[in-house]
Amino acid sequence: MDPVKILAGEEEVAAAVRALNDESRRQILHALRAKPMSTSELCSFLEEQGSDKDVKPQTVRYHLKELEKSGLIQQEGYAPAGNGASHVMTKVWRATAETIFIATGSLDDLPERVPAEIEKSLDLVGTLKPMGFSIPDDATMRELASHFHEQDELWRKGRERAKRILKEIPEIDPGVYVALRRILSVVLLDDSDFEKYCDVSRQMFYAFRKAYLDGKGENPKVY
Known part of the structure; x- marks a missing residue:
C-alpha cells in the first residue's frame, strides 16, 4: 500500500x-x-x-x-x-x-450544498412543522426562509476569495478543503457583510430555537 x-x-x-x-x-x-x-x-x-x-x-x-x-x-x-x-x-x-x-x-466545484432559493427555504421551514416545531403563521415562516436565504447569499459572496486562498495549498484532504472553504467564506467577508452575516445567523437560529422549544422540543438538560 x-x-x-x-x-x-x-x-x-x-x-x-x-x-x-x-x-x-x-x-x-x-x-x-x-x-x-x-x-x-x-x-x-x-x-x-x-x-x-x-x-x-x-x-x-x-x-x-x-x-x-x-x-x-x-x-x-x-x-x-x-x-x-x-x-x-x-x-x-x-x-x-x-x-x-x-x-x-480539482476541488473548485466540489459541492457543499445547493443554493438556498426562497422556495426551497420555505419548503425547509415548512418541513419542520411535522417534526414538532411551532411556527405560528405564514409570515413567520417566510421571515425564517428569508433569513436562511440571506445567510446563504452572504456566504457565497466570500466563497471565491476562500477558493483563491485554498489554491495556494498544493494538496489537501477533500473533507478538510470543504470545512476550510466554509469557514473562510465567512471570515473573508468585508466588515459590513460579516456583521450582517452574524446578525442574520443569530436571528435565524434564535427563531428556530424558539420554534423548537415552543413545540414538542424539550429544553436540553445540562449535567
Whole structure:
C-alpha cells in the first residue's frame, strides 16, 4: 500500500467523488486502509457498524467494484472462504493508499450544498412543522426562509476569495478543503457583510430555537 495517493486528473477526481458519495463505501475504504479484507469480512464489518442488520455479499461486491474502478482499492490476492477448511477461494481487497489527497485545483466545484432559493427555504421551514416545531403563521415562516436565504447569499459572496486562498495549498484532504472553504467564506467577508452575516445567523437560529422549544422540543438538560 502506498503511503499517499494524490488525485489530480478531472476524470480521476470525478470517479473518486462518485465512489465516495456513499456511506458504506466510505466505511469499506476506511476498513481496507487498516488491513486487507475479504467480501465476507466486509459484510460482518458493515453489520457491526450498524449500517444494515443484514448486509448482502452482492451489495458489498457492488461497492467494491465501484471503489476499484475509481482506483481507491485493489485486489490483494485470494484466501480460503469460511473457516479456511474449504477449497473455495475468495478475493481479498486492500486500499491503494493510506492517505488520499485531491489536488486543490480539482476541488473548485466540489459541492457543499445547493443554493438556498426562497422556495426551497420555505419548503425547509415548512418541513419542520411535522417534526414538532411551532411556527405560528405564514409570515413567520417566510421571515425564517428569508433569513436562511440571506445567510446563504452572504456566504457565497466570500466563497471565491476562500477558493483563491485554498489554491495556494498544493494538496489537501477533500473533507478538510470543504470545512476550510466554509469557514473562510465567512471570515473573508468585508466588515459590513460579516456583521450582517452574524446578525442574520443569530436571528435565524434564535427563531428556530424558539420554534423548537415552543413545540414538542424539550429544553436540553445540562449535567
